[in-house]
Amino acid sequence: MLVLSRKKGESIVIQDQIEVTVLAVEGDTVRIGISAPKHIDIFRQEIYAAIQDANRESATPLAADVEAFMERLRNNGLKKD
Amino acid sequence: MWGEVEVQEKEIYQFPKGLPGFEEETEFALIPWEDTPFSYLQSVREKELSFLLVSPFTFAPDYSFELSEVDKEELQIDEQVAVFSLVTIHSQANKSTMNLLAPVVLNPEKQLGKQVVLHQSGYDTRHLIWAEEEEDARSVKGGV
Numbered sequence A: 001m002l003v004l005s006r007k008k009g010e011s012i013v014i015q016d017q018i019e020v021t022v023l024a025v026e027g028d029t030v031r032i033g034i035s036a037p038k039h040i041d042i043f044r045q046e047i048y049a050a051i052q053d054a055n056r057e058s059a060t061p062l063a064a065d066v067e068a069f070m071e072r073l074r075n076n077g078l079k080k081d
Numbered sequence B: 001m002w003g004e005v006e007v008q009e010k011e012i013y014q015f016p017k018g019l020p021g022f023e024e025e026t027e028f029a030l031i032p033w034e035d036t037p038f039s040y041l042q043s044v045r046e047k048e049l050s051f052l053l054v055s056p057f058t059f060a061p062d063y064s065f066e067l068s069e070v071d072k073e074e075l076q077i078d079e080q081v082a083v084f085s086l087v088t089i090h091s092q093a094n095k096s097t098m099n100l101l102a103p104v105v106l107n108p109e110k111q112l113g114k115q116v117v118l119h120q121s122g123y124d125t126r127h128l129i130w131a132e133e134e135e136d137a138r139s140v141k142g143g144v
Helices: A045-058 A063-075 B067-072 B129-137
Strands: A010-013 A017-028 A029-035 B012-013 B027-032 B039-043 B050-056 B082-088 B104-107 B113-117
Touching: A029 B067, A045 B082, B012 B113, B039 B082, B067 B113
Parallel strands: none
Antiparallel strands: A010 A017, A017 A029, B012 B027, B027 B039, B039 B050, B050 B082, B082 B104, B104 B113
């Protein structure tokens, strides 16, 4: 990993399109500003990881589990619009 | 998942960025599960990869969000839009969840799709599908 020290108000540039600026430092919290082209998606890492995890868990459900799920649904009366 | 399935071209959606965790998968078929609010999202390239989708409003009628301008533009949304949540089926069915934080948004006209992230919406990746009943069962309704 590349490690750089930056002070409040200083930036780094990634390629020529993404600029990351340290806006404020308060205790162990750092506020960061990011300028990037709008097609670049930006996430808090833990949120992206949570979505990846949820997706991996959702992938290709076992037929038996789907069957049990639909059974639970039927017992409930299938709500439909 | 169920052997050979014939898919119409109009059911195939491009996901240019893939799905988080499956970034390489950029083409999926949307296969409705008849007479249910569910659909399958089947990878075109990887036949072993599919997801169960549900219309989130079926189980969370109050669910709402505003699609960002950037996402609208990326999906080239003009008028039509469809929203689904990925279902995680738990081996104990009543613990199954749906992802309300990152819905799958589709443009049926352009056959484009994206799993969008609702930043700071307060929604969760693992919302219990039968959350309301669980609450009823414990009679903790009311309050906040």
